[in-house]
Amino acid sequence: MTERYDISVVISTYNRCKLLPAAIESILDQDARDLSYEILIVDNNSTDATKELIDRYSIDHPNLKYLLEPRQGVSYARNFGIAHAMAPVIAFFDDDVRVARDWLTKIKRYFDAHPEADCIGGRVLPRWESPAPAWLDRDQWMPLGVQDYGDKELVIDNRNRLCLVSGNLACRNSMFREIGTFAVELQRVKDGIGSLEDAEMMERCWRFGRRCVYLPDLMATTEVPFARMTKKYHRRWHIGHGRFYSKMRSEELENCTRRLLDVPAYLYRQTFLDSLRWFRCVLSGESAQAFTYETNIRFFLGFFWERQMSRITTQSSDRHAPAHGPDAQGVGSRRPAQ
Numbered sequence: 001m002t003e004r005y006d007i008s009v010v011i012s013t014y015n016r017c018k019l020l021p022a023a024i025e026s027i028l029d030q031d032a033r034d035l036s037y038e039i040l041i042v043d044n045n046s047t048d049a050t051k052e053l054i055d056r057y058s059i060d061h062p063n064l065k066y067l068l069e070p071r072q073g074v075s076y077a078r079n080f081g082i083a084h085a086m087a088p089v090i091a092f093f094d095d096d097v098r099v100a101r102d103w104l105t106k107i108k109r110y111f112d113a114h115p116e117a118d119c120i121g122g123r124v125l126p127r128w129e130s131p132a133p134a135w136l137d138r139d140q141w142m143p144l145g146v147q148d149y150g151d152k153e154l155v156i157d158n159r160n161r162l163c164l165v166s167g168n169l170a171c172r173n174s175m176f177r178e179i180g181t182f183a184v185e186l187q188r189v190k191d192g193i194g195s196l197e198d199a200e201m202m203e204r205c206w207r208f209g210r211r212c213v214y215l216p217d218l219m220a221t222t223e224v225p226f227a228r229m230t231k232k233y234h235r236r237w238h239i240g241h242g243r244f245y246s247k248m249r250s251e252e253l254e255n256c257t258r259r260l261l262d263v264p265a266y267l268y269r270q271t272f273l274d275s276l277r278w279f280r281c282v283l284s285g286e287s288a289q290a291f292t293y294e295t296n297i298r299f300f301l302g303f304f305w306e307r308q309m310s311r312i313t314t315q316s317s318d319r320h321a322p323a324h325g326p327d328a329q330g331v332g333s334r335r336p337a338q
Contacts, residue, residue, distance in 0.1 A: 005063075006035040006089065006108055007170075010081030012074055013095035014044040014190065017053055019223055024057055026098040028064070035108050039064040040084055044077040075187035075197045078166065082173075082181050091170040093220055094145070097124065099168070100219040107170045110215060118210040119171045121156075121164030122218025123148050129225045135288040136229055140295075143193070143237035144224050149214050156202065156212040161252060163199045164212060168220040179208045186244055193233075194240025194302070196248050203250065231291065238295040242302025246310070262307050271300040 009027055013020055020041075027039055043050050043066065054066045069080040082090060091107055093099055110120055124147040126132075141148075147165050156162050166182075188195035205212050227233060245253060256264035274296045281290035 004036065005038045005087040007037040007104055008081075008085035008087040008090045008173075009037055009039045009104075010042065010078060010085065010090055010092050011039065011095055012042045012044055012077035012081065012092075013046065013050055014074075014077075015046045015048050015050070016095040017046070017048040017050050019096045020050065020053060022098055023093070023095050024054075024064070026101075027093075027103075028057075028061060029101060030099075030104045031101045032104040032108075035104060037063065037104055038086060040067055040081045041065070042067045042069050042077040042081045044074065045070045045072055073184055073187040073189045074195070075182035075184045078197075079181040079184075082176055085173060088173050089170055090173050090176075092166045093169075094167045094222065096145075096223040097167050097220050098127075098222075103218065103220065106215070106218050110213075110218075111170070111172070114213075116211050117172075117213050118175045119164065119169070119205055119212040120215055120218065121147070121169045121212070122215045122220065124165060124167045124220045124222050126224045127221045128229075129223065130229070132224075132229055135231070135291050137288065139292055140234060143234050143241075144228055145222050146224075149216070151216050153216065154214040156214055158206045161202075162214065163202050164214060166198050166201075167222055168218060169198075175205070175210055179204045179210065186248055192240065193237045194242070194244050196241075196244040199250070200248055234291075234295060235298055238298040239302035242299040242304075243306040245299075246303045246306035261304075262311055263304055267300055267303065271297055274300075 011020075011023060011027070024039075024041070030037075039061070041054050041064065043054070045068070051066060051068075054064070058064045058066060065084075067080060067084060069077045078092065081092075089107065089111055091104070107120065111117060124145065126141070126144060126146050138148075145165065145167055147163075147168065149162060154160060154162070156164060182197045183200045184197075186196045186200050188197070202212060253264060253267075256266055258265035260268065274293045278290050278293035278297065281287070281293060
């Protein structure tokens with residue numbers, strides 16, 4: 001007999017054997033006596049002792065299951081978890097995240113009380129490995145995987161375009177059957193950074209009229225190692241973020257008729273102004289503000305580079321494509337006459 005669960009928890013992991021135990025223990029230590037849940041830990045082809053670690057936990061916790069997804073990428077891993085989830089609600093968090101003891105209880109209560117809600121997300125606050133440098137203020141938190149939109153519940157839609165990150169996210173299983181799963185072309189692969197699989201999922205939710213909500217009391221924390229507190233990491237992240245936004249072709253950025261080299265004209269203007277502001281801040285010694293403008297410029301550089309590579313690839317493909325006549329689609333490629 002197949003066991004019925006209220007919530008399926010999906011944790012994707014890749015070579016995080018040292019951080020994973022804290023994540024597992026936080027979900028096993030839930031104050032959730034009134035609900036039943038399964039834990040699906042998806043190993044995204046790790047080369048460390050991830051499988052042995054998970055197997056040790058599963059001995060005493062039969063609701064904790066090991067899954068292997070060899071295709072590299074966080075979207076592949078999450079989608080593999082979705083495919084195996086048995087509950088009507090699927091909750092996600094990352095392998096470097098710890099969730100609060102009432103996390104599952106709050107997810108179930110909210111979905112039970114709000115049948116119109118399809119997707120909810122909450123705070124992801126930082127756990128600093130060492131004191132953060134002065135320049136790393138809240139304006140620079142995005143590359144850290146943290147999320148804090150304040151103390152009020154918010155509806156997230158086209159009028160309030162915020163992203164609910166999958167480090168603290170729960171969705172109805174039925175939603176994925178209608179709108180699809182996480183986009184693999186925008187996913188983080190191994191140590192790649194700046195990806196947009198979460199943001200693209202949000203945009204798809206809005207297009208399908210799905211209701212997404214930010215809940216400030218749905219709490220989680222994430223590890224922020226020293227390596228993520230360096231300007232080198234943030235520079236690389238913003239270039240990667242620009243490249244992924246170029247691939248995504250978000251409605252928010254692409255809603256512009258004037259273009260140069262397939263890049264919206266306003267991005268050139270904005271980057272020119274950011275460059276002037278960066279220069280002014282450097283001269284006046286405002287190093288923290290200067291770095292903010294620098295990251296804006298790096299975003300544009302990543303966006304521009306990716307867009308030009310896409311143009312070159314498309315033009316090359318067009319030049320080498322064979323010429324076809326009007327009937328080149330072939331038999332069966334057209335709908336038969338009615």
